[in-house]
Amino acid sequence: MGRKSSRLTIPSTTLKLSAVREFVEKHARDYGFSADVVDQMALAVDEACTNVIRHAYRGRKSGPVDIRIVEDADRFTVTIRDQGESFDFDHYKRPNLAEAIRARRGGGFGVDIMRRLMDLVEYERRGRFNEVHLTKFRNSDSKNSVKL
Amino acid sequence: MSNFSVTFRQSGSVQILDLEGDLDAHTAPDFEAAIKKCLDGDQHRIIVQGTRLEYISSAGLGVFMAFIEEVRDRGGDIKITALQPRVYNVFDLLGFPVLFDIMDTEHEAISKFDEAKVGPSGNG
Numbered sequence A: 001m002g003r004k005s006s007r008l009t010i011p012s013t014t015l016k017l018s019a020v021r022e023f024v025e026k027h028a029r030d031y032g033f034s035a036d037v038v039d040q041m042a043l044a045v046d047e048a049c050t051n052v053i054r055h056a057y058r059g060r061k062s063g064p065v066d067i068r069i070v071e072d073a074d075r076f077t078v079t080i081r082d083q084g085e086s087f088d089f090d091h092y093k094r095p096n097l098a099e100a101i102r103a104r105r106g107g108g109f110g111v112d113i114m115r116r117l118m119d120l121v122e123y124e125r126r127g128r129f130n131e132v133h134l135t136k137f138r139n140s141d142s143k144n145s146v147k148l
Numbered sequence B: 001m002s003n004f005s006v007t008f009r010q011s012g013s014v015q016i017l018d019l020e021g022d023l024d025a026h027t028a029p030d031f032e033a034a035i036k037k038c039l040d041g042d043q044h045r046i047i048v049q050g051t052r053l054e055y056i057s058s059a060g061l062g063v064f065m066a067f068i069e070e071v072r073d074r075g076g077d078i079k080i081t082a083l084q085p086r087v088y089n090v091f092d093l094l095g096f097p098v099l100f101d102i103m104d105t106e107h108e109a110i111s112k113f114d115e116a117k118v119g120p121s122g123n124g
Helices: A014-031 A035-056 A097-102 A110-117 A138-142 B028-040 B058-073 B085-093 B106-118
Strands: A004-011 A064-071 A075-082 A120-126 A129-137 B004-011 B014-023 B045-056 B077-081
Touching (some): A014 A064, A014 A075, A035 A064, A035 A075, A035 A129, A035 B058, A097 B058, A110 B085, A129 A138, B004 B028, B014 B028, B028 B058, B045 B058, B045 B085, B045 B106, B058 B077
Antiparallel strands (some): A120 A129, B004 B014
8 A cells, every 4th residue: 555645734722623533533444443543543643732732832823733644554643743832752751640639730641641552652843843743553453552 | 613511410419410522622621610610519529420421631631630639628529430431441541540439320429429428437
């Protein structure tokens, strides 16, 4: 199978998250992933887009969020690109749930979810762009991945 | 446009919130408002009923994290019931079952609240 690419661009508003999930679900399903993996892809992309909207653009609604799906024979990759503030991915520390509850704090788990659900999570700063690449391999179903 | 709703029901002293649709960063403020409404009305025994909850992201889970201490400080709890497997798995992913009562049925959750009320250690 040749490489197939699809793209959706949304403004940085949470209103569009459901459209993003539908877009990812459709392509992941057509790619042949199981229902569990389709759910994992949609959740991981939702978390990435939510981080962009809340943190990279800091609530600014006009910033573009570009979602690009690349389907290769062996892997399915979703790239989320924005022009907001950069993120220190390497120094992200997984929050502790008990501590978050004690601190009455509800956020910070998005990257943790992405890493738990995806086979590969990569971040890069390219000029004025941030890019997060979320990858599932085609044979993901047979791996010991988290079931959603 | 939002495909999320919260419906309020009362069972004795327990406030039941029926969630429906997708709970994400867009709809989490609606859920937060529902929990605040319970607290403003001195309702601290809360059941979140998820039969018709189709989806949750960390933004939705964040509402539980942000409010559970306050609810427990007031002598109550938020118990979570009847989640669909795909939604339960997101709670499980972040370790919620260790720190929250997540039950199969609303009936079980009500019974647990009742036990806490009349039991030997049920003084809060």
